[in-house]
Amino acid sequence: MTSPVLTLKDLSIEFPTPGGVVEAVKALDLTIEAGRRVGFIGESGSGKTTTALAVMQMLAEPGRVAGGSIDLGGTDILALNDEQMRRTRLSRVAYIPQGAMNSLNPVMRIEPQLWDAIIAHEGRLDRAELKRRSDAALESVGLPVHTAQLYPHELSGGMKQRVCIALGIILTPELIIADEPTSALDVVTQRQVMQTLKDIQEQIGSGLILIGHDMGLMAQSVDELAVLKDGELVEHGTVKQILEAPKHPYTQDLISSVPLVGGESFLNPDRRAEAPKRESSEPLLRFEGVSKTYGAVTALHPISFALQGDTPQIISIVGQSGSGKSTMGSIMLGFTPPTTGRVLFEGQDLAKIGASQNLEFRRNVQAVFQDPYSCFNPFYRVNHALSYPYKRFGLSQGKAQTQAAMEEACAAVGLDPDLVLPRYPHQLSGGQRQRLIVARALMLSPKLLIADEPVSMVDASLRATILSNIYDLKDKHGISVLYITHDLATAYHVSDYVMVLYKGHVVEAGPPKAVIGDPQHPYTQLLIASIPWPDLQRGWGSGLEDGAEDNIASAAPAFRGDVAGFELAKA
Amino acid sequence: MSNFSTDDNVAEATQPMTRAEKRQARRMRRFDNPWLNPKLLWGAGLLLGIVLLGILGRILWNLDLVFTGSATLKLPPVGFENLRRQPGVWDHPLGTDGSGRDMLALIVIGAPNSLFVGLLASLIGMTTGIVLGFTAGFVGGRTDDVIRVLSDVMITIPPLLILVVFQSAFGDVSLTMMALLIAGFVWQSPTRLIRAQVLSMKQSGYVQMARLSGAPTSHIMFREMLPNLIPYLFGSFIANVTTSIVTAVGLEVLGLGPQRIPTLGRTIYEAINAGALIQNLWWWWGIPTLLLAVMFIGLLLINLGLDEVSNPRLRRLS
Numbered sequence: 001m002t003s004p005v006l007t008l009k010d011l012s013i014e015f016p017t018p019g020g021v022v023e024a025v026k027a028l029d030l031t032i033e034a035g036r037r038v039g040f041i042g043e044s045g046s047g048k049t050t051t052a053l054a055v056m057q058m059l060a061e062p063g064r065v066a067g068g069s070i071d072l073g074g075t076d077i078l079a080l081n082d083e084q085m086r087r088t089r090l091s092r093v094a095y096i097p098q099g100a101m102n103s104l105n106p107v108m109r110i111e112p113q114l115w116d117a118i119i120a121h122e123g124r125l126d127r128a129e130l131k132r133r134s135d136a137a138l139e140s141v142g143l144p145v146h147t148a149q150l151y152p153h154e155l156s157g158g159m160k161q162r163v164c165i166a167l168g169i170i171l172t173p174e175l176i177i178a179d180e181p182t183s184a185l186d187v188v189t190q191r192q193v194m195q196t197l198k199d200i201q202e203q204i205g206s207g208l209i210l211i212g213h214d215m216g217l218m219a220q221s222v223d224e225l226a227v228l229k230d231g232e233l234v235e236h237g238t239v240k241q242i243l244e245a246p247k248h249p250y251t252q253d254l255i256s257s258v259p260l261v262g263g264e265s266f267l268n269p270d271r272r273a274e275a276p277k278r279e280s281s282e283p284l285l286r287f288e289g290v291s292k293t294y295g296a297v298t299a300l301h302p303i304s305f306a307l308q309g310d311t312p313q314i315i316s317i318v319g320q321s322g323s324g325k326s327t328m329g330s331i332m333l334g335f336t337p338p339t340t341g342r343v344l345f346e347g348q349d350l351a352k353i354g355a356s357q358n359l360e361f362r363r364n365v366q367a368v369f370q371d372p373y374s375c376f377n378p379f380y381r382v383n384h385a386l387s388y389p390y391k392r393f394g395l396s397q398g399k400a401q402t403q404a405a406m407e408e409a410c411a412a413v414g415l416d417p418d419l420v421l422p423r424y425p426h427q428l429s430g431g432q433r434q435r436l437i438v439a440r441a442l443m444l445s446p447k448l449l450i451a452d453e454p455v456s457m458v459d460a461s462l463r464a465t466i467l468s469n470i471y472d473l474k475d476k477h478g479i480s481v482l483y484i485t486h487d488l489a490t491a492y493h494v495s496d497y498v499m500v501l502y503k504g505h506v507v508e509a510g511p512p513k514a515v516i517g518d519p520q521h522p523y524t525q526l527l528i529a530s531i532p533w534p535d536l537q538r539g540w541g542s543g544l545e546d547g548a549e550d551n552i553a554s555a556a557p558a559f560r561g562d563v564a565g566f567e568l569a570k571a
Numbered sequence: 572m573s574n575f576s577t578d579d580n581v582a583e584a585t586q587p588m589t590r591a592e593k594r595q596a597r598r599m600r601r602f603d604n605p606w607l608n609p610k611l612l613w614g615a616g617l618l619l620g621i622v623l624l625g626i627l628g629r630i631l632w633n634l635d636l637v638f639t640g641s642a643t644l645k646l647p648p649v650g651f652e653n654l655r656r657q658p659g660v661w662d663h664p665l666g667t668d669g670s671g672r673d674m675l676a677l678i679v680i681g682a683p684n685s686l687f688v689g690l691l692a693s694l695i696g697m698t699t700g701i702v703l704g705f706t707a708g709f710v711g712g713r714t715d716d717v718i719r720v721l722s723d724v725m726i727t728i729p730p731l732l733i734l735v736v737f738q739s740a741f742g743d744v745s746l747t748m749m750a751l752l753i754a755g756f757v758w759q760s761p762t763r764l765i766r767a768q769v770l771s772m773k774q775s776g777y778v779q780m781a782r783l784s785g786a787p788t789s790h791i792m793f794r795e796m797l798p799n800l801i802p803y804l805f806g807s808f809i810a811n812v813t814t815s816i817v818t819a820v821g822l823e824v825l826g827l828g829p830q831r832i833p834t835l836g837r838t839i840y841e842a843i844n845a846g847a848l849i850q851n852l853w854w855w856w857g858i859p860t861l862l863l864a865v866m867f868i869g870l871l872l873i874n875l876g877l878d879e880v881s882n883p884r885l886r887r888l889s
Contacts, residue, residue: 333783362785374776379798385777389784437780 003073005174005207006032006055010068013047013054013231017062024050024063025231034174037201037208039218039239041254042228043459044430048211051228052177056095057085073174091121094168096161096178096197103164104152110163111148114138117170137166140203141196157321158189162196169200175207182217186320186486187530191540194221194532213460215258216532219243220540227251240536257461258534259489261516282347284309284448284480285332289341291504292327300324300331301504302341304569307482309447311565312474314481316491316512318527319501325484328501329452332482333367345448363393366446368470370453372433376425382433383421386440393444409439413469431462438469442477449473452484467494488527492516497563500524502552509568510560520558522551611876617869621682621862628679636663636673637680637833644671648854666854668838669845674858681833682862684746688834689816691750696757696815697808703758704765705792708773719766722759730756730818738827749828753818757811764807765800772796802881809874813867820863835859 013025025047032038040048053059055070057077070077072093080088089095097103105113114134118125135145141162152160161181168176178197182190198221201208210222218225218239225242227235227250234248246252283306292300301324307315319325330336331343334350343350345361353361369375376385386406387396396402407417413435420432428436434454441449451470455463471494473479485491491498491512498515500508500523508521519525532540559570628634636642646667649659659666665674707718730753737752738744744752772778781795822828823836824843842848842856 335779335782359785362783367779367783369776369779371776375780377777377781377795377799385780388781388786392785 003034004031004071005034005073006030006209007071008051008055008068009071011051011054011065011070012067013050013059013063014066015063023066023231025054027068028231028233030226030233030236032175032207032209034207035202035205036224037198037210037222038224038226039222040209040211040226040228041213041215041218043213043461045230046228047231048228049179050231052095052179052209052211055175055177056089056093058089058095087121090117090168090173091171092173093175093177094171094173096164096168096176096181098180098183104160106152109149109151110138110155113163114148114167114170117167121171133170134166137170138163140169140200141166142192156189157185158193161185161189161193165193165197165200169204169206172204173206175209176201177209177211179211180213181210183212187488187532188320188526190217191530191532197221214532215243215254215460215534219534219536220532227254243534243536254461255534257464259464259467259487259493260533261489261492261528261531282344283307284346285482286344286347287341288344290331290338290343291340292324292331292336293339298504299327303328303506304341306567307448307480308565308567309480312478312480313496313563313565314471314474314483314494315566316483316485316495316498317501318485318488318491318498320486320527322503323501324504325501326452329367329450329482329484332448332450333365334361359393363444364447365450366441366444366448367450367452368434368437368441368454371457372430372437373425373457375437376433378425380424381422382425382428382436386421386436386443389440389444395444405443406439409443410436412442412472413439414465415439431458431466434458434462434466435469438466438473441479442473445477446479449479449481450484451481453486454483455490456486463490470494488516489531497566499568500527506557506568507552507555508558508560510558511563514560520560522555524558526552606880608876608879610872611880614869614872614874614876617865617872618686621686621866621869625679625683628675632675632679634676634680636676638672640671642667642671642673645669645850645852645855648674651854654851665858668841668855669847669852670841672833674854677833677838678835678858678862681835681838681859682866684832685816685819685835685863686866688746688750688753688819689812691747692753692757692815692819693808693811695751695754696811697761697804699754699758700761700807701765701797701804704762705769705796707762707766708769709788709792715766718762722762725756726759726763728756731821734818734822735825735827738822743830744828746829746832746834749819749822750815753815756818757814761804761807761811764803768800768803769796772799802877805877806874806881809870809877813870813874816863816866816870835863 008028008030011025011028012023015022015024028047028051030038040051042048050059050063054065055072055077057080059065065078072088075088075092077085077088104110111131111134114137115130118130118133134148138145138147143159143162143166147155147159147163152163155163165178165181168178176197181197182193185193194217197208208222210218212218222239225235225237225239226233227242227248229250235242235246235251242251243255246255286306287304289302289304290300291298291302307313317325317328327336331338334343334353337351345365348357348361350361376382383406386409387402390396390402390405395405406421410417410420415432415435420428420436425433438454449470454470455466458466467490470481470483474481483491483495493512495512498509498512499506500515500521502523508515508519508524515524516528519528557570559568642663643657644667645653645655646657646663647653647659648666649661649664651666652658663673663675665678667673668677703718703722707715733756734752738749741748778791778795781791786795819828819834820836820839823834824840826840826844828834828836830837836859838859839856842852842859845852845855847853847855
């Protein structure tokens with residue numbers, strides 16, 4: 001055993017607020033050995049980030065360490081003054097932030113930002129020496145040397161995150177703290193970035209704290225796990241111990257809440273509701289050669305399909321960011337006009353819809369968006385978002401009835417209406433807000449719901465609940481759903497039909513058991529290989545295989561059988 | 572337990588709070604209701620004082636004293652002597668000016684007038700700004716280009732120059748006319764501010780949600796967006812009142828503006844013109860200046876207070 005790089009003894013952190021002192025972290029004891037990777041896992045608000053920030057002495061005002069000690073490789077962090085702490089940051093303990101997108105200075109090239117880090121700790125060095133070290137740092141994270149001359153906006157999200165890692169390791173610190181470094185990235189990039197981080201950490205032999213809420217990612221990335229709940233360390237042990245024999249019920253919940261491809265379903269389909277009777281025999285939604293280009297960029301290549309809608313179905317559209325899936329959702333909602341082709345809703349062209357029919361169309365096609373935080377007007381109590389459309393669509397029969405309908409919808413998604421409805425949006429968690437949006441859709445009972453990444457910004461432990469709420473819309477209320485996602489595991493469970501999009505093309509389509517259970521197109525295979533499994537036996541690969549791109553581009557699309565009620569034109 | 576205050580509960584739960592922490596906690600409690608902000612209250616109090624001066628003065632004081640020659644010339648305020656060794660008298664507690672007008676009557680009429688011009692000009696400017704800003708942000712395209720270029724060009728033109736030309740051409744103008752003229756120069760910054768906010772809000776989730784709810788454009792503009800702009804609008808409004816008063820007083824001190832209606836600026840103009848500075852008639856120009864200072868400090872405090880109300884982070888730092 002090597003000597004510990006970080007020892008937390010009896011650490012407590014509190015925030016004095018007008019309502020009294022909030023204890024964010026309670027009596028935390030933890031030791032991190034050199035060269036070990038430790039995962040901090042827990043929901044938002046569990047104190048993971050607060051602990052990490054305390055190690056950096058970067059707690060947000062008015063937070064403070066109330067008791068205990070932080071020992072970094074023999075130095076008592078709490079005894080350091082500001083200047084000593086400044087010298088310690090980055091050179092001995094580095095922090096890789098969550099939003100790498102916003103952590104780089106947008107008006108500086110990458111190279112001077114790396115140099116700044118060295119100069120701030122070692123004083124002015126020779127230009128050639130600086131260049132040698134910054135190039136070495138970039139190479140060590142797998143970036144080409146010419147990246148140094150680029151501005152942050154010229155890099156992709158994954159590349160920016162790697163630059164942040166390069167910044168973190170440039171002074172070979174004893175401890176690296178990575179705060180959800182991949183939460184804003186899609187699965188394929190996530191795997192590459194995590195691999196980079198693991199490699200570099202092994203190379204310089206430092207300790208690593210990985211903060212996150214995804215059990216699968218943790219299982220594939222760390223040696224030890226610390227499970228936090230409400231500021232308390234509820235369980236700590238090696239990944240193997242925790243995954244195979246979780247002791248605390250909360251840990252068991254965390255593990256079982258991860259949806260798996262081929263695993264047990266988290267849904268409980270109890271009855272199949274009939275779709276509401278429709279007058280027209282036209283398909284509910286029909287795309288006729290729809291495409292979308294933005295200038296020279298083609299977001300969506302011509303695609304044609306028809307969703308009959310006589311039996312409620314969930315159609316999943318899967319792909320990475322930039323695959324055109326959100327553009328497709330926006331076209332369906334009539335927010336973005338297609339460049340070519342027509343979108344028909346019950347035989348009616350969306351482009352030629354009149355004002356009176358528009359209201360009817362809006363009533364029938366509703367959406368759940370990705371970001372539950374922005375979906376509520378901060379000026380109003382949340383019930384405004386539910387009652388306004390209800391009245392607007394003429395469904396309301398008086399105040400009492402509206403209230404009753406809202407309460408019923410809340411109860412149906414598992415929220416306590418008395419607790420939730422009279423609140424302001426900032427008083428609710430992301431999960432509660434997203435469920436309210438689902439409740440809103442339920443209240444309006446549209447014929448079609450477009451769910452655009454409904455769970456990607458919600459805590460992992462709540463994802464299953466929200467998805468089963470959405471599944472119930474189909475199962476109990478007969479609403480057809482278009483589920484847009486990058487997460488194959490959830491698509492596998494909820495959907496009746498899956499389309500995989502790659503750069504605006506459908507590359508594989510068919511029933512989920514075929515497409516996701518036994519992928520044939522190399523892109524689908526790559527997506528599935530990139531999912532981190534909470535299972536140590538299942539390797540994660542490096543994600544850096546060469547030639548994968550060429551393979552994907554040249555492979556022919558694979559169509560894997562049909563489902564009644566949904567026809568995709570095979571082009 | 573129930574008869575303990577929150578403070579005691581907190582202290583019991585952890586170690587006793589230090590004095591600095593107690594002060595901080597007290598400050599936070601005081602700001603639980605953000606509108607009870609001391610800066611805001613003081614600012615509003617000062618402005619209210621000016622308004623009260625106008626109302627009570629009209630009731631309690633003889634306003635006929637504002638006419639030329641209604642009293643002895645150049646009398647000092649009570650308790651002072653002028654160069655001719657005349658003491659101040661209680662008939663004219665703030666003294667008289669060079670043509671025998673009572674200073675108290677002058678400010679009773681003049682001070683609210685200056686505030687009125689500022690408020691009216693700012694109100695008109697804001698309304699124009701809201702309409703144009705929303706139109707530009709919402710309609711976009713050509714309309715947006717026209718409005719944007721127009722406001723950008725107008726922002727570069729020095730208002731005093733144009734106003735001097737206008738006023739000399741018009742000769743005598745009424746207060747309302749003057750407010751209208753000034754309003755022509757205070758609509759640009761609210762227009763730009765609101766346009767920028769509308770553009771960013773148009774992309775926000777709740778506006779998309781409202782569109783999904785089949786909301787008409789007017790609902791999106793005035794029920795979804797406008798309420799969230801209120802802090803900006805308030806701040807911008809107060810800043811505009813200050814600008815408008817400064818512009819109005821500037822014109823009046825130059826001898827432009829209304830000729831027959833007493834205003835603070837005109838009083839200062841007459842004082843300068845009659846050589847009040849050389850003759851040591853300090854009350855003639857000093858009292859109107861003091862009132863203007865009170866007005867500006869009041870407006871500044873309101874603006875700072877509103878900033879803290881709408882931005883909780885500033886509140887905690889104070």
